[in-house]
Amino acid sequence: MPTIRDVARLAGVAPITVSRVINNSGYFTDETRQRVEEAIHTLGYMPNSLARSLRSHKTRTLALVLTDITNPFWTTVARGVEDAASDAGFSVILCNTDESDIEQERYLRIILEKQVDGVLLVPSGEPHEPVSTIRSQNVPVVVLDRRVSSDLDVDSVRSDSVQGAYELVRLLIKLGHRRIAALTGPQDVSTAVDRVSGYRQALHEAGLDWEMVLYGEYDLASGFRLANIALENEGRPTSDNHDLHDLTSGFDLTSQALLANPRPTAFFAANNFLAIGALRALRAHNLQVPEQVALVGFDDLPESLVVDPFLTVAAQPAYEMGYKATELLMARLTGRAPENCQEIILPTQLIVRRSSGDPVNSSL
C-alpha cells in the first residue's frame, strides 16, 4: 500500500504538502494540488485513518450502544443515527447490550480504546456508572430514550413517556373503561416507570382508584405472562393476595382491585413487544379485541411491516430521536453545542386504531 511519502515523492513535494492538499488545509497553489492529486490517482493512494487519527485525536467514529437492534423501535433509531452520522462523514459502531451491565461495560471498554469521538448510549439499568466511565476518557455522551437524574448533567434525548401513556389511558377512560391494567417493563428502566406515572395520572384525573400495575421485561414473553396474570386473577379469593404477590416479581395490585377482583376491561402495554404478547394472551383466553377487551400500547410498528394496522398506540418519533441525538452529539464534540447540557423531550403521537374499540357500555 502506498503511503503519503510515496505520493509526495511522485509529486515532487514534501509529505506535509500532500497532507495539506488532502485535508484542504493551509496554503498551496492550484498547480501543486494538480500534481498531488495526479500522484494520488496514479498510485491509488488511500490515507490511513489510523495514523491520521492517532495524530489528530479524531476518529470520525461514533458508538451506538443500545439494548437490541432487533426491536424495530431501535432499528429505526439506529437508522436515524446512521443517517445523521453519515451526513457528517462519521461512521457508527453498533453495540447490542441486551440490557446486560456486563456486556455494556465490555463494549464501553472496547469503543473507548478505539477512541470513538462520541457515544450514543441507551443505558442498561443505572446510567451513572456507564456515563462516568465514558466521561473519564473525556468522550462526549448523549443518553438516548431514558431519563437521567438531573445531577448527572448529561445531554439526553427521549420521548415523552408520561404524556404518551397519559393520553392512551385517558382515551381508554373516555371510551368508558374503569378497570385498566398496565403492563410495563423493568422497574429500573425509566421509561417503564414513567409510563406507569402517565397511567396513574390519567386514572387520578378521572377519579378512578382501580389500578393494576404489572412489571416485567420489555419482551413478548412478559407481555403474555403479565396479561395472563391480570386475567387469571379473576375470581381469586382476596386471601390469595400474598400468594399472588409472591408469584410475580414486582406485582403491584391495590387492595381495591383485589377486593373487587374483577377482570380489567382494558390493557395498557408499555411497549410494542408487551402489546403483542398481551394480545396473544387475550386471544388464548378467547377474548376478542376490542369487542371484549381493549388494548393500547407504546411504540408504533413500521407501516411496512404491518399488514393491517390495528393497535392504538403512542408512537415515538424514533428516527427523529436517533437523528437529533446524533446531531447534538456531533455539535457537542465540535464545540458547537450550547454550554449547558440539553434535555430534549420529543412528543409522542396518539394514533387511534381499532384495538381501543368504540365507547363501551358503562355496565362492564
Added chain:
Amino acid sequence: MPTIRDVARLAGVAPITVSRVINNSGYFTDETRQRVEEAIHTLGYMPNSLARSLRSHKTRTLALVLTDITNPFWTTVARGVEDAASDAGFSVILCNTDESDIEQERYLRIILEKQVDGVLLVPSGEPHEPVSTIRSQNVPVVVLDRRVSSDLDVDSVRSDSVQGAYELVRLLIKLGHRRIAALTGPQDVSTAVDRVSGYRQALHEAGLDWEMVLYGEYDLASGFRLANIALENEGRPTSDNHDLHDLTSGFDLTSQALLANPRPTAFFAANNFLAIGALRALRAHNLQVPEQVALVGFDDLPESLVVDPFLTVAAQPAYEMGYKATELLMARLTGRAPENCQEIILPTQLIVRRSSGDPVNSSL
C-alpha cells in the same frame, strides 16, 4: 490520559514489558505481571487501539455494508453478524447503502481508510466493482445474500432463493392455482432473478404456461404498484401490450397471459415488503385473501412483531446467515479458512399459513 510509558514508569519496567503483559505474549514472571497490572489499575490505563492497530496492522473491526437495516430481514442478519463478531472480540461498523452505488463506494472508501480487518458486503447492484475495490486493499470480503458469478472467486453466504421460490409456487399449484403472478425486485439483483427462476421452474414442472413476472423495487410501494398492475390488466385489450410495457419498467408478460387477460388467482411476492404491499393492493381491490386470491412471499417476519401470523412464506435463516458469514470472514482473515473460496447456500423453510388458502376450485 495515561500511556503505556506511564504504566511502565510506575511499575518500574520498560513499556514493552507492559505491552507483553497486556497482550499476554512473550515471557515475563508472575511478579512482573502483578506489578504491571497494579500500575494499570491505579492509573486507570486503557490501551489506545489506534496506536496498537497502526503498529500491528489489525483493527479487530469489521464493516457490514447492507442496503437498509430497517428491513427486519437485514436487522436479523445484522444481529447475527454483531453476535459472531462480538463473540470473537470484534466490533462492527454499520453502513446502509440504500442500494445506491454512490453510497456504497463512499462507504467502502471510509471503511478501507479505517483499515477494517474484513468486510461483509451486500452488493448494491453489480458485485465485481465493490469486491475488487475491497480486494485492492488486501481486505477479505464475504458477499452476503447475493449470488456472485463464479469467476469472481469470492466467499459468499446466501439462502436458496431458487428452491424457496420453487416450493412456494409448487404449493400454490398444488392448491389448484393455474394463474400465478410473480412480483419481484430489481433485475440486477440476483435474488430477484433467482426467485423468478424458482417460480418458472415450478410452473414448468407442472406444465403451466401462463406466467406473469413484474419487476420493481424491493419495497412496499412496488408491491402495491405491481399488484395493481397485475390486477388491472384484467379486461385490457391485448393491443395495450406496448403501453403496458412502457408504463412499467421491466414489465414482462407472456403473450398467452395477455391474450387471455384474466386475473391471476395467486401472487408470489419475492420479499417481505413486496408481500405486504401486494396484500394492501388486494385489499384495496376488495379481494379477500385467501378466499379470493392467494398470496405467498419470501422472508418471514419476526414472530415478536406479528400479532397474527398470516402469510405463507419461504423463511430465510437470517440470523444464521449473518452469524455464519461473519465466522467465515474471521476464519479467512486469521488464515483458518479453507484455501479455496466458499459458497454457502442455506436452505429456506416453507412455512404454510393461511394466506395461501385451501385447495381452490379448478374452475377459477
Added chain:
DNA sequence: TTGTATGCGTTATCAC
C-alpha cells in the same frame, strides 16, 4: 507557499 523536525502510542525486531 512550502519544508523540516518531531511526536502521536504502540509493537516488531533484535540484543542482552
Added chain:
DNA sequence: GTGATAACGCATACAA
C-alpha cells in the same frame, strides 16, 4: 525474562 531502538503513517509546530 527483559530492554533499547526503530517504525507504523500521518499531522502539529515552527521555520524558511
